[in-house]
Amino acid sequence: xxxxxxxxxxxxxxxxxxxxxxxxxxxxxxxxxxxxxxxxxxxxxxxxxxxxxxxxxxxxxxxxxxxxxxxxxxxxxxxxxxxxxxxxxxxxxxxxxxxxxxxxxxxxxxxxxxxxxxxxxxxxxxxxxxxxxxxxxxxxxxxxxxxxxxxxxxxxxxxxxxxxxxxxxxxxxxxxxxx
Numbered sequence: 001x002x003x004x005x006x007x008x009x010x011x012x013x014x015x016x017x018x019x020x021x022x023x024x025x026x027x028x029x030x031x032x033x034x035x036x037x038x039x040x041x042x043x044x045x046x047x048x049x050x051x052x053x054x055x056x057x058x059x060x061x062x063x064x065x066x067x068x069x070x071x072x073x074x075x076x077x078x079x080x081x082x083x084x085x086x087x088x089x090x091x092x093x094x095x096x097x098x099x100x101x102x103x104x105x106x107x108x109x110x111x112x113x114x115x116x117x118x119x120x121x122x123x124x125x126x127x128x129x130x131x132x133x134x135x136x137x138x139x140x141x142x143x144x145x146x147x148x149x150x151x152x153x154x155x156x157x158x159x160x161x162x163x164x165x166x167x168x169x170x171x172x173x174x175x176x177x178x179x
Contacts, residue, residue, distance in 0.1 A: 016059040027036060036047035052104050054104040056102060057161075058155040059154060059158055060097055060148065061099060062154050062157065063093075063097035063154055064097045066126075066147070066154065067093045067094055069150075070089055070147070071090060071093075072088045073089075073147075074089055074090060082117075085138070086132060088129050088166065089126065092129060093122075093126050096099065096154065097119075099122060100116065100119050100161075102115050103115025104151075113162060113165050113166065115168070116117050116158060116161055116165060119158055120158045120159075123154050123158065124155070127151050130144055130148060130151070131144070
């Protein structure tokens, strides 16, 4: 009849499915209603959809500026560090802005939060690599302090960005509960 799965697979739901199968349940009506709800929700989402431009975010602008600055800085590193510290610094600094951009372009706030958190981790990684560069005398104290100050500012901005996203997530879940 309607049994598509083995009884073993559905054993935790056995009573529920048995009640449905034994009752005069109209599957076609059920699926039409679910289909309609799905498309009404998608339509609602597309009406309220706003195309976001990550380049307008101050935190992305600062991360991009830092990325350019680090790109220039590592040109002075010893050649034997090219595939070690130099590469790591470039990749980690690029990752900050890239994660902000990728997250900001996502449709769902939880995905945006995930990428903002990844950007936060990359900022910490850059701080660590800059400390290593300073300890190995590849950069001087003034360069280290200036870049570390910029990174701390980016980290604080990311905390604020994440806090705002969490607030939006709470507001969105409240709106969905009332929908």
